[in-house]
Amino acid sequence: MKVTAIIPDRISTPVGGMGEQFKNTYKYLKNDIEINIVGYLDKETKQENYRGVTNPLPHLLHGNLNTLWGHIEYFYEALQYGKPDIVHSYDWTTYMAGYYLAKHFNVPLMLTVQLSAKGLESQGLMSCVDPLTPDGQWLHKCHIEMEKFCMVNADIVTSVSKAYKKYLPPSIEKKTVVIPNGIDLPQWQSTSDVSFPGKNKFKVVYIGRFAEMKGVKHLLEAKIPKEIDLIMVGHPDGGDGSIVGRMDELLKKQDNIFYVGPMYGQNKIDMLCAADAVIMPSTHEPFGIVALEALASKSILLSSRVDGMGDFLNEKNSIYAEPSADGIQKAFKEFLSLSESKKSMMVSEGIKTCKKYNWKNISKQYLNIYKSLL
Numbered sequence: 001m002k003v004t005a006i007i008p009d010r011i012s013t014p015v016g017g018m019g020e021q022f023k024n025t026y027k028y029l030k031n032d033i034e035i036n037i038v039g040y041l042d043k044e045t046k047q048e049n050y051r052g053v054t055n056p057l058p059h060l061l062h063g064n065l066n067t068l069w070g071h072i073e074y075f076y077e078a079l080q081y082g083k084p085d086i087v088h089s090y091d092w093t094t095y096m097a098g099y100y101l102a103k104h105f106n107v108p109l110m111l112t113v114q115l116s117a118k119g120l121e122s123q124g125l126m127s128c129v130d131p132l133t134p135d136g137q138w139l140h141k142c143h144i145e146m147e148k149f150c151m152v153n154a155d156i157v158t159s160v161s162k163a164y165k166k167y168l169p170p171s172i173e174k175k176t177v178v179i180p181n182g183i184d185l186p187q188w189q190s191t192s193d194v195s196f197p198g199k200n201k202f203k204v205v206y207i208g209r210f211a212e213m214k215g216v217k218h219l220l221e222a223k224i225p226k227e228i229d230l231i232m233v234g235h236p237d238g239g240d241g242s243i244v245g246r247m248d249e250l251l252k253k254q255d256n257i258f259y260v261g262p263m264y265g266q267n268k269i270d271m272l273c274a275a276d277a278v279i280m281p282s283t284h285e286p287f288g289i290v291a292l293e294a295l296a297s298k299s300i301l302l303s304s305r306v307d308g309m310g311d312f313l314n315e316k317n318s319i320y321a322e323p324s325a326d327g328i329q330k331a332f333k334e335f336l337s338l339s340e341s342k343k344s345m346m347v348s349e350g351i352k353t354c355k356k357y358n359w360k361n362i363s364k365q366y367l368n369i370y371k372s373l374l
Contacts, residue, residue: 001370002034004084004101006074006094010052011037012044013264015237016209017289018090018114021160021181028363033370036081038074051077064127064139071097079104086110086373092117092143095150108155108373112179115286117143119167119307123284125213155373158366160287161308179366180311181289182359185351188296191266194274197258198229202336204302205231205275207263208290210239210247215281215304220246221325224256225332230279233271235262272297277335283323285309291318292357295350300343302331312357317349 009019011026019039026035034049041052053073060066074097078087083105089098090112102109117127117140127143128136148169151157157176159165168176196203210216210232220243224230236244250257263271272278278294279302287308294301301318303309304327319338321331338346 002084003086005088007039007090008093010040010042024359025363038077092147111154111157116167117147161311164286181287182357182362183292190273200229202276204277207233213284215323222328232259281323298347
């Protein structure tokens with residue numbers, strides 16, 4: 001069986017949960033399926049079955065326009081592999097490329113929803129620079145209509161959480177399957193000591209994209225208690241320029257906020273295992289793979305529990321952090337008041353949760369869908 005997978009991420013150093021998901025499922029699927037991958041340009045990946053898209057218009061600094069013409073790049077690179085048995089396209093930012101590739105070769109089309117333009121719209125996150133202008137409104141509508149068109153015309157659609165299905169067209173309910181993200185729990189063991197910056201007692205980590213939907217804006221507006229050092233971890237790529245700029249300003253002014261760059265692989269595991277807590281104040285979250293990673297690391301998780309995170313987070317395994325400056329401050333206060341017995345119980349519940357989300361079992365679900373399409 002040959003599958004051409006189109007993912008708007010990279011697998012050696014993923015920008016977000018999508019890359020993490022694909023990297024982990026690919027590990028289990030590659031022995032049963034020939035998977036050819038089209039993704040972000042990835043200099044660390046030397047695989048013959050990986051083709052990275054390039055940006056021929058680097059001076060066009062408009063993410064939404066880049067997304068639109070980017071379908072052409074994905075389509076062209078995917079053509080180089082020849083005819084697959086199945087096309088598997090991730091997120092609306094690659095759906096149209098996947099649709100025409102499947103149509104060109106007359107093969108089944110599978111879509112995976114890791115993030116939705118319609119879902120982002122529900123949070124006021126529009127696919128344009130200025131939604132108050134006619135051009136901005138039509139540009140956003142173009143993304144919405146492309147996503148809907150491809151979903152309606154796909155053979156099967158998978159969603160990473162039950163909660164996120166609410167953003168999908170009701171007409172595709174019968175061909176929608178929920179396959180969550182997962183965790184490889186035995187991997188989450190510290191191998192090296194980590195030295196955090198700052199002199200305060202507790203180290204709280206934010207790890208992920210510096211984007212509005214991740215609640216980073218609210219986190220940077222919150223007052224960080226004097227007992228806590230906030231450690232910001234991530235790559236500026238894939239984030240919002242205004243939020244990155246705001247973080248840079250705070251780093252110069254506050255002595256308990258630190259930026260340590262991106263972390264991957266064992267370095268990420270060591271860091272999260274060494275942290276006292278991880279904070280995820282997202283306003284929008286299809287699944288929230290970082291939440292599972294936080295639980296697996298036995299750190300205390302402070303989370304908004306929005307959307308997909310609500311599938312597996314509750315008061316037993318995490319602290320609720322409303323996605324606002326006040327809500328985050330309240331969560332910090334609750335964290336500081338936790339007794340050791342309460343922390344131990346929360347960690348234990350977190351490990352129980354992780355055991356329900358196993359990458360090997362999740363990969364089998366994808367394999368079964370591939371087989372059903374043929």
